[in-house]
Amino acid sequence: MILDIIAQQASFKGLTFVGTGDFLHPSWMKQVQAKLEIVEEGTFEHPRFGTRFILTVEVEDDRRVHHLIISPSISSAEGLYEEFSKHSKDINLDGRPSLNLSAPEIVEISRDHDCLVGPSHAFTPWTSIYKEFDSISSCYEDQVDKLAFLELGLSADTLMADRLMELESVPFLSNSDAHSPWPNKLGREFNRFELSRPVSSEMIESIREKKGISLNVGLDPKLGKYHMTACSKCYSQFLAKDAEKYGWRCKSCGGVVKKGVLDRVSELADFESPLHPDFRPDYLRIAPLSEVIALALGCSNPRSRKVRRTWNRLIEHFKDEITVLVDADLAEIEETSGPQVALIIGLFRKRQLDIDPGGGGRYGRLKIPEELIKAQRPGGQRTIAEFS
Template identity: 50%
Template structure:
């Protein structure tokens, strides 16, 4: 079977997270989105563990269920050098053991969702490995709290301790991460890191697993590529839309080339804010290969449907007006991924003509993408010619999309997906 899983989110016990991040809300919104599996996130927090146990049924040691949505036990920890790691636990008892192990090194493990732990990456990985917990770097390339802001290689960070996957983060995709040879044997995870259950957050990145059942054990095998289990598709935000894609000022968001930033000593000459190195530029610094591993699953670049709708009708992404149209599409076609990828233009047009045109433009690589950077998400714009054209005129329309500094080679989703699994 194939199942879509988003394994990294945060609960209402983490800082800056929506109060709506509850287990029942997660289950309900996961169903809307078309996800079958959600990582609990924050499971090291005892209150979140309690909430999970109250609202779900146990399937097996490492798998819980509510209304047909499976939950796996996951968490994120911050190490002594402010690097984040994702953990996936085989059971509640290993969650509790890990909590006990980390307690002496953490002030906030009982109160925070994402605890700060005064141990190195290698020490945390050693404990995880001893307990049979899967571990890998979270959003590996982002400039504040990730592995590559601190180290130049996995080896330097983990000192040879085993890691089982690498999380790409919103500002990178598989093609970018594969520029580093040491990643080629690792499985990539594409997770949302959602702080709210809203449709443009939860499941904005997910992994499509080929497994026998939606359980921890099957997921573990897939991550380790054993017995035919595997990830067949990573789907995620177009990396240009990520908050840290290009190098930019973290206060006024003005973009800089890495050379300019260096000249300005990483201080914005316009406002005095700190310039943060973009994931795109960080990867180019580290890149040591042009080759791709043969078993790398395809990466599908997405823009959240709610954001496409918001762009078309000119309303905020969290407004009622956007939600109403979003729900109409979901009711008609069952899941967001089908709307974005599979349903033909004419079908979409029956629900909302203007949105249909924008989805078509995205599939064809004809939306204008203004890349994100410095902590500000990228933006999408619909070219005027497309806005004015009728559905019938679209296919023959000549559209000039402005050139940008970085454009992915694969732009047409439809062309791309012909080779992808259903």
Template identity: 30%
Template sequence: MYYNADLHVHLGRTKNGKPVKITASPSLTVENIFEKCIEKGIDIVGIADCAVPEILEELDDLAKNDVLKQLDGGGLIYKEKIVLQLVCEIEVGGELNGSPHLLCFLKDIESMRAFSNILSKYISNINLSTQKCRLNSVEILKIAKDFDGFVVPAHVFTPYKSYYGSTTDRLSYIFEEYYDEVFAVELGLSSDTYLADMLSELSYKVFLSNSDAHSLQKIGREFNVFDLSCPNFESIKMMLKSRSGIIRNYGLNPALGKYHRTFCLDCCKISNTNPPIHKCAYCNSENVVFGVLDRIYEIKDQKMSHPTFRPEYIYQIPLEFIPGIGSITMKKLFNEVGSEIYILHEAPFEQLKECIGEKLAKNIIDARYGNIKVKAGGGGIYGKII
């Protein structure tokens, strides 16, 4: 059976209003995330802040009230509708260079609680998300593995807080003999399959396209389609390990990402010439934020070459990026047409036209089939449809 999965969504607050992810919206609570996933068309969600003790208490309470039910093989299901995978994003502070982010996937509440207790010895404040951990990547991987968990390098190319962006030229240098224990990497919004497959060491890694949502609306802006007999933890782990059952990746055109091209911090212009660009082409400044495209071209060691198991990567333009589609229009679409994923990829033109008129319906169809032009983003500024 096919499932839409977004395995990297953040929490803004606990149900009691305590902050979890400082940079995330306060509306990102556990139950709000589940309800938004229904609206978006996401079947499996990974909440990336599950090592926070108060969040674990919330999940326990929901389980005791049968709102959440434990699945055989790991994971929990919300109201028989949305499957939760327990994830902890960590800022790795023990590497020689950089502070990359690492996603740690655990099977159940008990395993995540034990994992959290160990991490709390190496993290100053376990009650906040993505805190710096005084361990290196291999040490964290070993701890996760002790609980039958696994790890996935997060937004692996972004200029800040990632492996290729700020830590190393090769993941294998970091994980060494444990490199085969890294089954997948998360691409991030500013890259895609075509770019990542310019690195030969990734030729047998699964690519995950997740939203890294810091607000409810961002959930599902990137997602994966999995073919699973059961949407539980063990099935997902086996799928990643065997590199089978990954049906499609859906993600932004990477030019829409916030860090796609090199950005000048002095004149605030985004490069548009052939990569890699290390200094501003407009004012010659070297005070720049290096772009993802530029970084990949700097470290690539082959022309783009897809392995046979690599699925199709489909560019998705979320509704919020499409001209003329505001919050009121989105609400009308969700109420009358269906989930955002259905609207973006399946809803017939006539159904959209009847709901929101010909002009806006055409904008959605144009976005679906790539009949648009994109101005690249960089330096923390999203790209734009023009």
């Protein structure tokens, strides 16, 4: 995860802007300042690939809940570092430092430095707000009105989160925290903004004003690794009531069973089906292109050479992943990489692929629907037109 590679791979994905991550880490910030050019205060650009960056960091509070902070400038980031370093033992070591501060204290200090702050991956079962608390107000107390956003996380989407009444005035961010720079990890989730200029100050303003985010885009929550309640060792899935009965221990291997995001949302939900506030943008479900190609080619490994060859051909032709997944003409995809890939991308767009849902820390997997497998048997060939 070095800036040159992140910037290059972001352009293949189709991302204009990427969060720097880790802006409290002194040597990472040195890299940001050495490798990137300043477009204007708080907006950085990679000189070769043109990818822009905004200052972001995740921190852990004294209850092990994670919060995302977005900074408008280097001076705000430095001010925050100065303050937080008084309350952290690992701020110079860990990109996501642990702070000996409560959630309300973190919000207050961040806002004193003009930063936006909100809960990270809000529903995941390890280090999120809803793992630890039943409501945002019990976590953020008197600072709850100061939250700028809530990050949905890979295993949840707008349809799930808008079942909670307390989130009706909170903007959602669909970000994914990449730990490797390749397009099957970078930008698994992203936000589309309508801005007059692609700069950090406008992005921050539009989150603050709840009016610039025009689309949240992310994994189908079933592809997330904590969607279902499941064992964290052998990944057997359980109904929440059974898991509770067995004391959150796995019946087959004795491992710890983790409550899935779906069950957690259902527990907290005020509404049976989502109630979206007026400002809430649509949520578009996507998957990494390499996984869609792997499915089309019958490869189990989305990083295999065969998958990469097809991926390269598509990116050379269409420039970036999002275009291929969402916008490109299917006939043109067929010309570039064959009928099978075009067929699967068509099914993907119409949400006709099946998914084996993830849980317990294992990602969900895309599957070709049974009826299509039957249709593909000799004598049963069907054309793309019949499926798309």
